[in-house]
Amino acid sequence: DAGVTQSPTHLIKTRGQQVTLRCSPKSGHDTVSWYQQALGQGPQFIFQYYEEEERQRGNFPDRFSGHQFPNYSSELNVNALLLGDSALYLCASSLRQGSYNSPLHFGNGTRLTVT
Amino acid sequence: GQNIDQPTEMTATEGAIVQINCTYQTSGFNGLFWYQQHAGEAPTFLSYNVLDGLEEKGRFSSFLSRSKGYSYLLLKELQMKDSASYLCAVRSYSGGYNKLIFGAGTRLAVHP
Numbered sequence: 001d002a003g004v005t006q007s008p009t010h011l012i013k014t015r016g017q018q019v020t021l022r023c024s025p026k027s028g029h030d031t032v033s034w035y036q037q038a039l040g041q042g043p044q045f046i047f048q049y050y051e052e053e054e055r056q057r058g059n060f061p062d063r064f065s066g067h068q069f070p071n072y073s074s075e076l077n078v079n080a081l082l083l084g085d086s087a088l089y090l091c092a093s094s095l096r097q098g099s100y101n102s103p104l105h106f107g108n109g110t111r112l113t114v115t
Numbered sequence: 116g117q118n119i120d121q122p123t124e125m126t127a128t129e130g131a132i133v134q135i136n137c138t139y140q141t142s143g144f145n146g147l148f149w150y151q152q153h154a155g156e157a158p159t160f161l162s163y164n165v166l167d168g169l170e171e172k173g174r175f176s177s178f179l180s181r182s183k184g185y186s187y188l189l190l191k192e193l194q195m196k197d198s199a200s201y202l203c204a205v206r207s208y209s210g211g212y213n214k215l216i217f218g219a220g221t222r223l224a225v226h227p
Contacts, residue, residue, distance in 0.1 A: 004157075033214065042119075042202050042217035043158065055212045090157065096212075103148060103160035104215055 002027055004107035006091050012113045013081050021076040021110045025093030032074040033104065034066060035090040043090055049074055050096055078112075086114045117141045119218035121203050126224045127193050135188045135221045137203030145208040148215065149177050149188045152200045161201075162188065190223075198225045 005024045013019050025032050031050045035043035045058035049068035068074045072093075078085055088111050092104035118140045127133040139147070146165040150158035164170055164179035164186060176189040190197055200220040206213050 035217075040219075042204075042219045045214055045216060048212060048214055050212065056209065056214045058214075092215075103163060106157035106159070108157045 004091055004093050004105050006089075006107035006110050008110060009108070010111045010113075012115060014115055015081055015083060017081050018077065018079045019081060019112060021078075021089050021091075021112070022073070023075070023091030023093075023107060024073045025091075026105045029093035029095050029105070030072050031094045031096045032068060032072065033092045033094070034074070034076045035092065036060075036085075037088040037090055037109070039087075046076070081114045083114050086112060088112075117205070117207065117216045119203055119205060119216060121201075121218045121221045123219070124222045124224070126226060127190075129193055129195060129225055129227050131193050132189065132191050133193060133223065135190075135201050135203075135223070137186045137188070137218060139184050139186070139203070139205050139218075141184075141205045141207050141216065143208040144181065144205060145213055146206040147177075147179055147186050148204040148206065149175075149186075150202040150204060150217075152202055152220065154199075158202055193225050195225050195227070198223060 007022045033048040034046040037043045046060050048056040052068045063079045065077045088109040090109045091107045121137045149161040152158040162177040169178045174191045179186045200222050202220045203218040204215045
C-alpha cells in the first residue's frame with residue numbers, strides 16, 4: 001500500500017522563477033492538503049483540494065496556486081519565487097468521509113531552496 | 116483567529132517521563148492531534164483526542180480539556196529514538212471541510 005509520494009525531493013531555484021511540486025496521495029485517499037514548513041517551525045497550511053477544487057486556503061498570497069487531477073494527485077505551483085519561499089513543502093492526504101479520528105498522512109516533502 | 120502554543124524545547128533523561136503541553140485558541144474545533152517529526156522526515160501521527168480525557172497508546176498518552184483549550188502529550192519510558200519534534204495540531208472545521216493547524220513544535224532531546 002503506497003503512502004504519500006512527492007517529487008522532486010530537492011529543488012534549487014532562482015528568485016523570480018516558477019516552480020511546480022507534485023504529490024500522489026495515499027491509496028484510497030481523496031483529499032490533498034499542502035503545507036509549508038520553514039526550518040524550526042511547524043507546518044503552515046497553504047490549501048486543501050477535494051474533487052479537483054480548492055476547498056480551504058491559508059494565509060498565502062496568490063503566487064501559490066494548485067491543482068488536483070481526477071486521479072486525486074495534486075500539484076503546487078509557486079510563481080515569482082522569493083528567498084522567503086525556501087522551505088520544506090509537505091503534501092498530506094486524507095479521506096474526507098473517513099472516520100472521525102482519521103489523521104493526515106504526510107509525504108516526505110520537497111526541500112525548495114531559492115537563491 | 117487561530118493560535119497554538121507549545122514550548123520550544125525540552126530535555127529529558129532516558130527512561131524518564133516527559134509531558135509536553137499545548138494550549139490553543141481556535142474556531143470550529145474538531146479534534147486535536149499530536150505528530151512526531153524526526154529531523155528531515157515527514158510528520159507521523161501519534162494520537163488523537165476529540166473528547167475530554169486521556170487517550171493511552173502504549174508509551175504515549177494524550178490528554179484534552181476543551182473548556183481550557185489545553186492538551187498534553189505524555190511520553191513514558193523515554194528512549195533515545197524519542198528525540199524529535201512533537202507537533203500539536205488542531206483540526207478546525209469550516210464550510211464543510213476540516214483543516215489541520217499546527218503549532219511550532221517542541222524539540223525534545225533525550226539524554227542517556
